[in-house]
Amino acid sequence: MLSDVLSLKFNPLVPEVKDAEISEKHLSDLKGYFADEHAYEQLLSEDPILYRVSTWEIAHGDGDLICGFGILQPGKVGDEYFFTKGHYHEWREAAEIYVGLSGEGYMLLEHETNKESKLFPLSANRIVYVPGYTAHRTINVGTIPLTYMGIYSVRAGHDYGALVENNFRKILVARDGKPTLIDRREYANARIPKGVS
Numbered sequence: 001m002l003s004d005v006l007s008l009k010f011n012p013l014v015p016e017v018k019d020a021e022i023s024e025k026h027l028s029d030l031k032g033y034f035a036d037e038h039a040y041e042q043l044l045s046e047d048p049i050l051y052r053v054s055t056w057e058i059a060h061g062d063g064d065l066i067c068g069f070g071i072l073q074p075g076k077v078g079d080e081y082f083f084t085k086g087h088y089h090e091w092r093e094a095a096e097i098y099v100g101l102s103g104e105g106y107m108l109l110e111h112e113t114n115k116e117s118k119l120f121p122l123s124a125n126r127i128v129y130v131p132g133y134t135a136h137r138t139i140n141v142g143t144i145p146l147t148y149m150g151i152y153s154v155r156a157g158h159d160y161g162a163l164v165e166n167n168f169r170k171i172l173v174a175r176d177g178k179p180t181l182i183d184r185r186e187y188a189n190a191r192i193p194k195g196v197s
């Protein structure tokens, strides 16, 4: 049946699906994700909201698609820009297409097997193709919310556990005011206080 619900109007600045359940993540939901634990603990007293996601799910057949709308707030924990948890798809072959709607950010991709990572800009009029077997995280480097949609198979599922065990190897930090991708280890070493071995 080709019903009217197959079409949806949304606001690119606040893309939310009416009457859909909204998943809201606060800083406290991302314990252990940010590199600077001290800065994390300090900001925790405010426990800001980091992002909201609502999904447009029309049908649940094997070949169907889900469209997830994300609103990621601007901000930093220490030098590290606010980001989403990031995940692999449970069905590892499942790819996803991200479409930038407003704001300024990046997608950080990391391949599961060879751990190669790469950063792709995400903003209005840009799309990013996330291949299968690839962990993906959205990062806001701007001063306004970054909004986007991700389109993926109903069969994809989310696997967060693999990244809890083994976080992304690279992190995006502000260096001289510019987003700079560095090794997590490099950042951790730089933060060891002098005189501590």
Ligand code: F6R
Pocket: 053, 068, 069, 070, 084, 085, 086, 087, 096, 136, 137, 138, 150, 152, 156, 158
């Ligand atoms: C779905 C997808 C997005 C994310 C959203 C929040 O496969 O990639 O809809 O779910 O950007 O990020 P996570 O799920 O990593 O907290």
Ligand code: MN
Pocket: 087, 088, 089, 096, 136, 150, 152
């Ligand atoms: Mn995904």
